[in-house]
Amino acid sequence: MTRVADRFIVVGMNTSTVPDEIRGTARPAADGVRAMLPWLVGVVPLGITIGVATAEAGVHPVTGLVGGLVMFAGSAHLAVLDGIANGAAGAAIVTALAINIRLLAYGAAMRPFWSTLRQGRRLLFAALLIDPTFANGLEGYERHGPGGGHHHYLAGGIVLMGAWLASIGIGLAAGSLLPDLAALGLFMPLFLLAEVGGQVDDRPRAVAALVGATVGGLAIGLPLQVGIVAGIAVGAAAGAIVNDRESS
């Protein structure tokens, strides 16, 4: 997509004549796609695992794909499949929503960027909100500002959703023929840790990261991924306290 804008430069055309719509959309969208690609190394194996688990739970493939579309969250999806397989779907709903409660915090963080969007776009953007798109979106808004940031976020989100559904489909279709992908489980935490590097550029953020990691690590034994939610809440609160002290 960037080639459209770049072509004007190659032929010597003044870039100011490039319509804003092209100039303002192509580069951020391409950046959004590019930034999302490394995440797929961790996301695709998880999607395939979910596809295999869906088949093993006796869930219809179409229902499995609908699940990928509407839940768009790996851990919660696995929890639901586990509940269905064990005849405890009601409890699995509660578990999955408890796991996803961090999305509430992500929504709070993205709200300032999306407040000027039309209602329909806000709904679409919220539907795509999950860990990789959250990180990708923040990077996009920082790099391109509000206008370009929207395209960056949306392009990355569409790529992630496409890869997610495709990988679930592969897991459904190929099932036990696929190799064990457990070793790739290391990739996602490492990538998240590496992403923290892009987030930590002042003391409040450093404190939020440090406290979040400590609480998340210490509380790992708690059920329903409560430790992660506690890490987010306590980490963000600690960072806010440091921020308040520095401001006063």
Place this chain on the structure above:
Amino acid sequence: MSPLAAILAVGLGSFALRYALVAFGDRALPPVLDRMSGLVAPAAFSAMAFAGLLHLRDVHDPAPVGDQTLVTGGVVTLVVARRRSAPAALAAGLIAAAAVDLASGGRSPV
């Protein structure tokens, strides 16, 4: 309850969680939430990363010594702190994981 009903219920609930605070638009949130919202990303990613690394340790390497995953996490943390580059940190982490794996005779998950 049918599988489809359970999946749709979680999908609907998850969307409500995603959208609940976005729906506020440009109306003011409670000040506490407003101050914390900008710090969600570093807190969330570090909490998930460390919980994920510790979980892998539990699954693949329950022994209290020879904790290869945490060594890898330490390398990534160091590179993040010094270089502030996600790709560099990731590459260093994967190299460290492979190196530790070789040193331990292939007992670690990577």
